[in-house]
Amino acid sequence: MKSNTSPVITSQPKYISKTANDAGYIDYSEEENGTWKILYERQTQIIQKRACKEFLHGLNVLNMSKNAIPQLPDINNRLRKLTGWQVERVPALIGFERFFELLANRKFPAATFIRRREELDYIREPDIFHELFGHCPLLTNQNYADFSQHYGQLGLAASNKDRAMLARLYWFTIEFGLVREANTLKIYGGGILSSTQESCYSLESDKPVRTPLDVIDVFRTHYRIDQLQKNYFIIEQLADLQQLTTINLKQLIERARFMGMKASNYDPNEGAAC
Numbered sequence: 227m228k229s230n231t232s233p234v235i236t237s238q239p240k241y242i243s244k245t246a247n248d249a250g251y252i253d254y255s256e257e258e259n260g261t262w263k264i265l266y267e268r269q270t271q272i273i274q275k276r277a278c279k280e281f282l283h284g285l286n287v288l289n290m291s292k293n294a295i296p297q298l299p300d301i302n303n304r305l306r307k308l309t310g311w312q313v314e315r316v317p318a319l320i321g322f323e324r325f326f327e328l329l330a331n332r333k334f335p336a337a338t339f340i341r342r343r344e345e346l347d348y349i350r351e352p353d354i355f356h357e358l359f360g361h362c363p364l365l366t367n368q369n370y371a372d373f374s375q376h377y378g379q380l381g382l383a384a385s386n387k388d389r390a391m392l393a394r395l396y397w398f399t400i401e402f403g404l405v406r407e408a409n410t411l412k413i414y415g416g417g418i419l420s421s422t423q424e425s426c427y428s429l430e431s432d433k434p435v436r437t438p439l440d441v442i443d444v445f446r447t448h449y450r451i452d453q454l455q456k457n458y459f460i461i462e463q464l465a466d467l468q469q470l471t472t473i474n475l476k477q478l479i480e481r482a483r484f485m486g487m488k489a490s491n492y493d494p495n496e497g498a499a500c
């Protein structure tokens with residue numbers, strides 16, 4: 227299985243987002259709800275000792291349904307009261323502009339389809355399991371929520387070249403970030419937390435390189451959306467994400483560009499987001 231997922235993919239989608247009724251509810255089939263149940267049960271076991279405490283708290287607070295795909299109006303009711311975030315139903319694939327625009331307005335885009343059974347372990351397109359299970363618990367956390375909005379605002383104002391750099395920051399934090407907790411590494415990245423294999427691999431394998439988060443280093447590091455990650459970046463606490471909203475990232479992008487990409491992890495097939 228490969229790693230999970232990118233906010234923006236440019237090829238044609240294999241899946242189509244579901245339409246909702248006027249109240250925002252979607253009529254999922256028994257099989258689709260069954261797929262959620264399998265994924266939810268499997269993943270909650272795997273991440274119990276691997277996810278950071280804020281994620282586990284968020285999962286508890288959101289109280290998502292275990293046996294059927296949660297409905298967005300229900301999730302939104304809870305999120306609104308906690309951090310003002312909302313999950314917004316979008317087509318399977320959206321462009322950068324729309325993605326940034328939504329985040330800047332505290333709206334988290336989610337395609338509403340769920341993976342087919344034959345793709346239980348990995349799909350290239352981010353599905354509703356990835357978006358709701360992987361990301362929504364931490365949207366209850368102020369640091370994660372504020373950084374996500376800030377990222378959207380930065381992205382909206384950035385040039386295409388700078389957006390490619392910013393995509394790496396999103397990738398190595400919100401999607402594939404690790405955090406230290408009482409001298410133990412835990413996961414906060416939604417791409418990891420929605421992937422059974424990567425939840426174990428990211429913490430337990432001796433293959434990837436794990437280093438403290440250095441923003442310039444992140445900007446200089448290629449990533450792949452279709453493989454387990456070669457690099458993970460570690461923050462000391464989720465408040466470090468809040469800290470990122472106070473520094474001049476544009477200036478750091480310039481410095482990283484001047485230094486060039488790290489030769490050690492050069493990959494011409496970096497994710498489509500870049």
Ligand SMILES: [Fe+2]
Pocket residue numbers: 231232233352356357360361401416417
């Ligand atoms: Fe994601």
